[in-house]
Amino acid sequence: MTLEEIKRKLIDTIEMHKEEIYRIGDEILQNPERGYCEEKTSALVRREMEKWGIAYDYPYALTGVKGKLCGREASANVCIIGEMDALGCAGSPIADEKGIAHACGHNAQMAAMLGAAIAFAESGVMEHLDGDITFLAAPAEEFIDMEYRKSLKDSGKIAYYGGKQQLIAEGAFDDVDMAMMVHAQPNEPQEKLFVQGENLGFLAKSITFHGKAVHGSTPFDGVNALNAAALAILGVHANRETFREEEKIRIHPIITKGGDVVNSVPAEVCIDTYVRGISYEAIQKGNCAVERAAKGAADMVGAAVTFEDIPGYLPLKESKKLSEVFERNAAQLVGQENLVYGAEMTGSSDIGDLSSILPVIQPSVGGFIGALHEKEFHVAEKQTAYLLPAKIVAMTAAELLYHHAETAKQVKKSFEPKLTRDEYRNYLEGKV
Numbered sequence: 001m002t003l004e005e006i007k008r009k010l011i012d013t014i015e016m017h018k019e020e021i022y023r024i025g026d027e028i029l030q031n032p033e034r035g036y037c038e039e040k041t042s043a044l045v046r047r048e049m050e051k052w053g054i055a056y057d058y059p060y061a062l063t064g065v066k067g068k069l070c071g072r073e074a075s076a077n078v079c080i081i082g083e084m085d086a087l088g089c090a091g092s093p094i095a096d097e098k099g100i101a102h103a104c105g106h107n108a109q110m111a112a113m114l115g116a117a118i119a120f121a122e123s124g125v126m127e128h129l130d131g132d133i134t135f136l137a138a139p140a141e142e143f144i145d146m147e148y149r150k151s152l153k154d155s156g157k158i159a160y161y162g163g164k165q166q167l168i169a170e171g172a173f174d175d176v177d178m179a180m181m182v183h184a185q186p187n188e189p190q191e192k193l194f195v196q197g198e199n200l201g202f203l204a205k206s207i208t209f210h211g212k213a214v215h216g217s218t219p220f221d222g223v224n225a226l227n228a229a230a231l232a233i234l235g236v237h238a239n240r241e242t243f244r245e246e247e248k249i250r251i252h253p254i255i256t257k258g259g260d261v262v263n264s265v266p267a268e269v270c271i272d273t274y275v276r277g278i279s280y281e282a283i284q285k286g287n288c289a290v291e292r293a294a295k296g297a298a299d300m301v302g303a304a305v306t307f308e309d310i311p312g313y314l315p316l317k318e319s320k321k322l323s324e325v326f327e328r329n330a331a332q333l334v335g336q337e338n339l340v341y342g343a344e345m346t347g348s349s350d351i352g353d354l355s356s357i358l359p360v361i362q363p364s365v366g367g368f369i370g371a372l373h374e375k376e377f378h379v380a381e382k383q384t385a386y387l388l389p390a391k392i393v394a395m396t397a398a399e400l401l402y403h404h405a406e407t408a409k410q411v412k413k414s415f416e417p418k419l420t421r422d423e424y425r426n427y428l429e430g431k432v
Contacts, residue, residue, distance in 0.1 A: 001125070001128045003398065003399060003402045003403075006125045006128055006129070006398050006402065007329070007332075007394075007395045007398055007399075009123045009124075009125055010116075010119045010120070010123055010125060010391070010394040010395060010398060011119075011391050011394075011395070012123075013118065013119040013122050013123040014115055014116075014118070014119045014387060014390050014391050014394065015387075017115070017118050017119075017122070018383075018387055020118070021111050021114065021115040021118070021386055021387060021390065022111070022382050022386060024044070024048065024110065024111045024114050024115075025107050025108055025110065025111030025379075025382065025385075025386045026107075027044060028041050028044065028084075028102065028106075028107035028110050028111070029094060029102050029107040029379075031096075032086030032094075032095070032096055032100040032101050032102050032107075033084070033085065033086055033100070034085060034086065034087070034088075034100060034142075034144070034145055034148075035085040035139055035140030035141065035142055035144065035145065035149070035163060036061070036062050036063060036085075036139055036140045036148075036149065036152060036158065036163075037063070037085075038063040038084040038085055038139050038140075039063060041063075041084040041110065041137070042058070042059070042063040042064070042065055042084065042137065042139075045065045045067075045084075045110070045114065045137040046058060046065055048114050048117070048118075049065065049067045049117070049135070052117065052118055052121040052122065053121055054067040054068070054069060054117055054121055054135065055067065055068060056068070060136075060166075060167055060170055060172045061138070061139050061140065061158065061163055061166040061167050061170060061172070062139060062152075062157060062158065062166075063084065063137075063139045064084075064136065064137055064138055064139050064163070064167060064172065065136070065137040066134060066135075066136050066137075066172055067117065067134065067135040067136075068132055068133070068134050068135070069117075069120050069121060069126050069132065069133050069135075070126065070132045071126050071127070071128075071129035071130050071131045071132060071133075071401055072126075072127055072128075072129070072130060073130035073131065073404065073405070074131065074132060075130045075131045075401070075404055075405035075408065075409070076130075076131040076132070076177045076178075076400065076401060076405040076408035076409065076412070077131060077132040077133070077134055077175055077176050077177050078131065078132070078133050078134070078176075078177065078178055078179075078180075078397045078400050078401060078408060079133075079134040079135075079136055079173070079176040079178065079179035079180070080113050080116050080117075080133065080134070080135055080136070080179075080180060080181070080393050080397065081109075081113065081136045081138055081179055081180070081181040081351075082106070082109040082110040082111075082112065082113030082114065082135075082136070082137055082138065082181065083106040083109050083110070083138050083139075083141045083163070083181070084106060084110060084137050084138065084139055085106060085139055085140050085141055085142055085163070086100050086101055086102045086103070086104075086106065086107075086142075087100065087101070087103060087104060087142045087144055087373065088100055088101075088144070089101040089103040089373060089374070089375055089377075090375070091375040092374075092375040092376075092377070093375070093378070094378055095375075101375075103372065103373050103374065103375070103377045104141075104142070104184065104372050104373060104377075105183065105184025105368060105372070105377070105379070105385070106141070108184055108365075108367070108368075108379060108385040108386055108389070109181060109182065109183065109184075109389075110137065111385075111386040111390070112182055112386060112387075112389035112390040112393065113135055113136075113137070113181075113390075113393075114135070115386065115387065115390030115391075115394075116135070116390045116393050116394040116397070117135040119390065119391075119394045120133055120394065120397075125398065128402075129398060129401040129402060129405075130401055130402070130403070130404045130405045131400070131401035131405040131408060133397050133401070134175075134176055136167075136172065136179075138163050138164060138167060139163040139166075140161075140162060140163030140166070141162070141163050141164070141349060141350055141351075143161065143162060143202075143204065143312060143313065143348070143350075146161065146204075146310075149161045160311075160428055161310065162312075162313060162350040162353065163350060164350035164351065164353055164354050165311075165350055165353055165428060168353065168354065168357070168421075168424065169425070169428070173354065173357075173358060176358065177358070177359070177408060177411075177412055178319065178322055178358055178359040178360065178400070178408065178411055178412065178415075179354060179358055179359075179360050180322065180326065180360065180361045180362070180363075180393055180396065180397075181351060181361075181362050182362070182363055182364065182365050182389035182392070182393060183345075183349075183362050183363070183364040183365070184364060184365065184367075184368045184372070184385065185343070185364035185365055185366050185367075185368060186368060186370065186371045186372045186377065187368070187369070187370065187371060188366035188367075188368060189366060189367065189368065189369050189380035189381060189384075190338075190366045190367075190384075191334050191338060191366055191367070191381075191384045191388065192334070192338045192339075192340055192365070192366040193327075193330045193334060193338065193339050193340070193363055193364070193365055193366075193392070194339075194340045194343040194363060194364040194365070195323055195326065195327050195330070195339055195340070195341055195343075195361075195363045196318060196320070196323050196341050196342050197316075197318070197342060197343040197344060197345055197362075197363070197364070198278065198315065198316055198317070198318070198344065198345065199313075199315060199316035199345050199346075199347060199348055199349050199351070199352050199362070200248055200250065200276040200277060200278055200315055200345075200346050200347065200348050201276065201277060201278075201279070201280065201283055201312065201313050201314045201315035201316075201348055201352055202250075202274045202275060202276040202277070202283065202312035202313060202348045203274070203275045203283050203286075203287055203309060203310070203311065203312050204272075204273075204274055204309070204310040204311075204312045205272070205273050205274070205275060205287065205290065205307065205308070205309055205310075206270065206271070206272050206307070206308040206309075206310075207229075207232070207253075207270065207271040207272075207273070207290075207294050207305060207306075207307055208268060208269070208270050208271075208305065208306050208307075208308075209225035209226075209228040209229050209232070209268070209269045209270075209271075209294075209297075209298060209303050209304070209305050210225060210267065210268060210303055210304040210305070210306070211223035211224055211225030211226075211228065211265065211266060211267045211268070211269075211301070211302075211303045212265070212267055213260075213264050213265055213266070213267035214264070214265050215263065215264060215265075216262070216263040216264055216265060217263075219265050222265035222267075223265070223267075223301060223302050223303050224265050224266060224301060224303075225259075225266045225267055225268055225269040225303050226258055226259055226266040226269045227301050227303075228269070228294075228297045228298045228300070228301045228303040228305070229255060229258075229269040229271055229297070230297075231296075231297035231300055231301070232253075232271065232293050232294040232296075232297035232298075232305075233253055233255075233271070234293075234297075235292070235293025235294070235296055235297055236251055236253060236273075236289065236290055236293045238293070239289040239292075239293060242289070243282075243285070243286065243289075246278070247277055247278055247279070247282040247285065247286075248276070248277060248278040248282065248346065249275070249276065249277045249282055249283075249285065249286040250274070250275075250276035250277070250286075250346065251273055251274070251275050251276070251286055251289075251290060252273060252274060253271050253272065253273035253290075254271065254272055254273070255269065255270070255271055256270045256271065256272050257269055257270040271294075273290065274312065274348075275287045275290060276346070276348060277315070278315055279315055280314065280315070287309075291307060294307070309430065311427060311428050311430065312348060313348045313349060313350045313352045313353055314352040314353045314355070314356050314418075314427075315348075315352050316349065316351055316352040316355050316360070316362060317352070317355050317356070317418065318355065318360060318361045318362065319355075319359035319360060319361060319411060319414070319415055320414075321359070321410060321411045321414040321415070322359045322360070322361050322411045323361045323363070325396050325399055325400060325407060325411070326361055326363060326392065326393075326396045327339060328399075329392050329395040329396050329399065330363070330392045332395070333388065333391060333392060333395075334388070343364070345364070347372070349362070353424070355418075356417065356418040356419045356424060357417050357418075357419060357420070357421055357424055358415070358417070359411050359412065359414075359415040365384065365385065365388055365389045366381075366384055366385075367379060367380055367381045367382070367383075367384030367385030367386075367388070368380055368385060
């Protein structure tokens with residue numbers, strides 16, 4: 001069977017099962033779950049994999065599911081990822097009674113991932129491919145609900161807050177050679193693909209100012225921690241002009257505790273912030289500026305300050321070689337004129353962590369209205385949001401594994417990891 005015949009078989013199989021794929025995407029949409037709580041979604045994934053005869057391992061990272069189909073040779077292992085979690089988005093028409101919604105389009109990712117899985121399982125093309133395909137349902141991409149995740153960590157259920165961080169630590173990617181996932185493109189209802197983009201990385205930071213509480217009528221006897229926090233925020237603002245545009249440093253602090261009672265000088269004031277940047281070095285530069293400002297502010301009023309850093313997500317650095325394979329296949333379906341190159345996404349995702357150790361791509365697809373994480377966000381066109389990415393990732397995986405997986409081997413050869421796995425673990429533990 002030629003490669004083009006394999007691709008046509010995959011596309012036809014997806015079209016044949018499109019109503020089932022729509023049902024999968026809609027069922028997940030109607031049952032949104034927060035990270036590390038994706039019990040219903042995980043059960044759906046396992047049910048579908050059992051239905052289509054896909055062997056799987058469960059659990060990874062509490063709720064994750066890792067399925068695999070094997071080709072005639074084990075020349076390479078290509079991973080297709082879908083993210084399961086939703087997030088709080090009060091007021092969204094697609095939110096449940098708790099205000100949780102798939103306002104980032106993860107239900108579409110899951111529909112695409114499982115759609116591709118159905119295509120490979122049902123079409124019979126694996127016997128013509130020289131490698132394996134892993135279908136990974138990943139938990140907890142959204143970096144939220146930190147109190148809950150801290151409780152999971154304290155009880156030993158997880159070691160890291162981000163889902164892919166935990167998956168990497170548990171060895172879910174140890175046998176994987178490359179990975180891809182298609183994200184929702186906000187404010188784009190049309191049939192377009194956005195490729196060769198970048199995400200920022202970030203560090204999560206908690207700052208606590210320690211003063212001395214006294215009655216509000218005698219403030220001269222105390223040390224006002226709120227004044228120190230206010231000065232620190234101004235100090236951060238004063239540093240913004242020192243950041244270069246290409247570093248894309250973003251710092252957005254909030255005061256999470258401003259004091260205890262109104263008639264007492266605040267003795268403990270807390271700030272949470274993210275420090276984002278286009279590179280690890282940019283993030284560290286922004287972090288140094290924050291700490292300088294906080295220490296200086298504390299000194300100005302005679303307070304003390306302490307810091308707690310939580311490794312957030314690393315910047316996404318896509319594999320150009322892997323992206324080129326995806327682009328070729330996308331162009332076959334939507335035309336070269338509907339590929340948009342270098343679209344900037346200033347948010348962050350744990351797919352960036354994976355890209356530091358493996359060849360990874362995260363293109364994005366149209367078919368959505370509204371901005372990510374906002375109540376207006378919703379699927380505009382299921383054919384584009386659910387089926388199109390399923391077809392393209394299936395075609396891409398087939399091309400990678402065709403003829404002794406020569407294309408996959410070229411992708412592997414071209415990749416230079418930013419970190420070894422040991423270096424990555426050290427990063428998570430704050431040792432670099």
